[in-house]
Amino acid sequence: MAIIRPFNGLRPTEDLAAKVAARPYDVLSSEEAKAAASGNPYSYYHVSKSEIDLPEGTDTHSKPVYDKAAENLHRMVQEGTLFLEPQAAYYIYKLVMNDRAQTGLVCVSAISDYNNGIIKKHEFTRPDKELDRINHIKTTKAQTGNVFLAYNDVPEVNALVDHWQEHNKPVYDFTAEDGIQHTIWVINTPAAIQDITTLFAEKVPCTYIADGHHRAASASLVQAAFEKEGKITSVDNPVNYFLTTIFPASQLAILDYNRVVKDLNGLSKEALLSRLDYDFTVEEIGHLPQQPSMLHEFSMYLDGRWYRLVAKEGTYTTDPIGILDVTILSNNILDKLLGIKDQRTDKRIDFVGGIRGLNELVKRVDSGEMKVAFALFPVTIQQLFDIADSGNVMPPKSTWFEPKLRDGLITHII
Structure with a gap:
């Protein structure tokens, strides 16, 4: 106790x-x-x-x-x-x-x-x-x-x-x-x-x-x-x-904790969108920022446009770590497509607390400093408890209170 x-x-x-x-x-x-x-x-x-x-x-x-x-x-x-x-x-x-x-x-x-x-x-x-x-x-x-x-x-x-x-x-x-x-x-x-x-x-x-x-x-x-x-x-x-x-x-x-990445790992915009289609339902949603509305949904900002990405079944597991959106993003996009293996040490990625809003993602990409941004649905307090109870750890920068x-x-x- x-x-x-x-x-x-x-x-x-x-x-x-x-x-x-x-x-x-x-x-x-x-x-x-x-x-x-x-x-x-x-x-x-x-x-x-x-x-x-x-x-x-x-x-x-x-x-x-x-x-x-x-x-x-x-x-x-x-x-x-x-x-x-x-x-x-x-x-x-x-x-x-x-x-x-x-x-x-x-x-x-x-x-x-x-x-x-x-x-x-x-x-x-x-x-x-x-x-x-x-x-x-x-x-x-x-x-x-x-x-x-x-x-x-x-x-x-x-x-x-x-x-x-x-x-x-x-x-x-x-x-x-x-x-x-x-x-x-x-x-x-x-x-x-x-x-x-x-x-x-x-x-x-x-x-x-x-x-x-x-x-x-x-x-x-x-x-x-x-x-x-x-x-x-x-x-x-x-x-x-x-x-x-x-x-x-x-x-x-808990607020969202979002990601910005400096480059597309040698991929063109078209190639990235095509490869995303294997693991996500991809929908272009226009110029205005749109916050993800549910678990397993992501917003991506690339080349002046926003896209909605919804993870397909089979891209994640149901264990406390595997079901997290930060894990889905890490495994299926950051690692698999953009070549970011360790988010704690890779200098090509940065993290933006949700308190700064989606316009901060737009600013970082439109300035040319970053190439692409990903907005996530916030982790729930129960997910945090479940992971801690299981003895596991979350990927870095998963929660913003x-x-x-x-x-x-x-x-x-x-």
Whole structure:
């Protein structure tokens, strides 16, 4: 069963929360972060993307970057921008995007649950990205990025969270520049804390990583290193836990994660369309973008035109991985026709989160940067659970969750 704990969160004063809050470090470039933090010394990008405060061209994975992150975090504490919660607490984090709300519980989850498979994964991680987060955690002595977990709804947990929201005032409530509303409550009474801890221990057999595989893996590796070095003297040591926000599955939405490819692997447009006809029903649909409306349907943009591709029977299997649209696309188009064997390393392919819309695919192709684009129907939360339960992993860049948690609102000090 799931082991979660309250913790003393490091968080901003109420008047500065909106200025501190920053998008996750891995969803924007250094240039975008620098622009977003311009004129704002309170921005958490000074911690999560600290290269913005160093000379242009600085290696983002170099020691000066991690040292600067630690320096900036210390400065924000010393100046009173951030303060440590006086007692261990849970936090409720509600996000509202386009009138759709999702509410999660901010806590620390046990590294042992991650290592033992109680916290289930659905993606591979890359050693270079793990090392980046390891160095950031060790240098700042903090977990600055939140791991987004999901679980099958427990009515008693939902009821407790709803009751707390109804009868208590939030500590933060603001709408960010992208229109997403962020509201946070602190749960700090011993009875409520005990009820939550017990409910998860008795009613939640497992949780699933929705977003943040590298943050979770890095926290585990840091804990292992500390243990090997004899730095952990108590099971309650903060390094035995990592920062998570856990959402009930019924409230979550997954957006599409689309692909753009630089060339047609030596094929002409006509040859590609002809070969696609073996595995797909192909229909030209014109100049206007059209989102796939169901599983196994794809939209392709090529040479100024959109096409609807519907996978034929026999092109996929019914196992948890084989039935995924990302698998169908990978096997029958990217690999078979375009020669892309490993999407994690092939430089001819790039990925576009659905939050950017289909017009971003048009832009990338019409600019000449890319030759062809593919839009997919989103993976369902149940498909994600099925794959994690089976012990399999999804192809890379299969899911895009929105809205995203903001960094800086709650940090876990280790």
